[in-house]
């Protein structure tokens with residue numbers, strides 16, 4: 001954190017950094033695709049030389065129209081991705097003295113940038129399993145039922161070392177049910193067709209073996225798949241411990257956040273910078289052009 005704060009020590013430094021990322025490959029007008037720009041209305045804005053459209057470095061990013069200083073927002077990005085277990089939006093709001101709604105919205109937007117690019121499917125030996133999250137928890141009050149549980153299918157690379165099995169990268173997907181078509185969504189998004197996939201005897205996986213190399217084995221209550229069961233316990237404990245409960249509409253965002261951190265755990269120092277890059281390239285704000293051609 002001290003190094004990060006030193007690097008992004010003023011709003012202008014943060015804005016310059018965003019501008020550098022955004023226009024690394026040059027200006028390209030969103031309105032008319034013209035490639036030449038002149039200085040825009042405000043600091044570091046660019047204005048299209050042809051149609052006059054003005055764009056700020058923050059436009060179309062998480063930082064669009066934000067009321068809090070950029071230095072603080074950058075620090076929050078750092079805080080969200082570097083802390084081992086992440087941070088709930090409520091804890092973030094308390095730590096940075098924000099309105100809870102502001103903290104909540106900010107966290108949601110950062111989570112969107114943590115979504116997988118789906119360009120790096122799992123390879124080698126891959127174990128697949130399903131689980132549920134939510135529903136009745138010990139110590140929780142109020143009504144809970146089976147219907148409140150969310151179904152998830154998860155895949156993890158298993159690396160065999162001399163004495164034990166190590167966890168590689170992983171992806172998880174929220175699904176409606178355990179049918180082949182729902183399970184296939186995870187395979188198509190996140191598993192290489194060359195991977196050697198192992199899973200339990202569930203019939204839903206059988207039709208998928210047409211396109212994937214799948215070996216089905218007796219699970220023996222998870223004993224034959226220790227790596228993926230550790231992972232599932234970690235996901236459940238993380239959701240229960242850090243976020244207490246997660247609404248059905250947002251479960252995928254939490255799974256994305258968990259996998260983002262897990263899959264980059266070996267290069268934690270570069271994670272905030274990587275995430276900032278993602279934030280700038282993720283289109284967050286579908287706002288309309290005003291008469292003056294502002295995106296803000």
Ligand SMILES: [Zn+2]
Nearest residue numbers: 029032048051
């Ligand atoms: Zn233009």
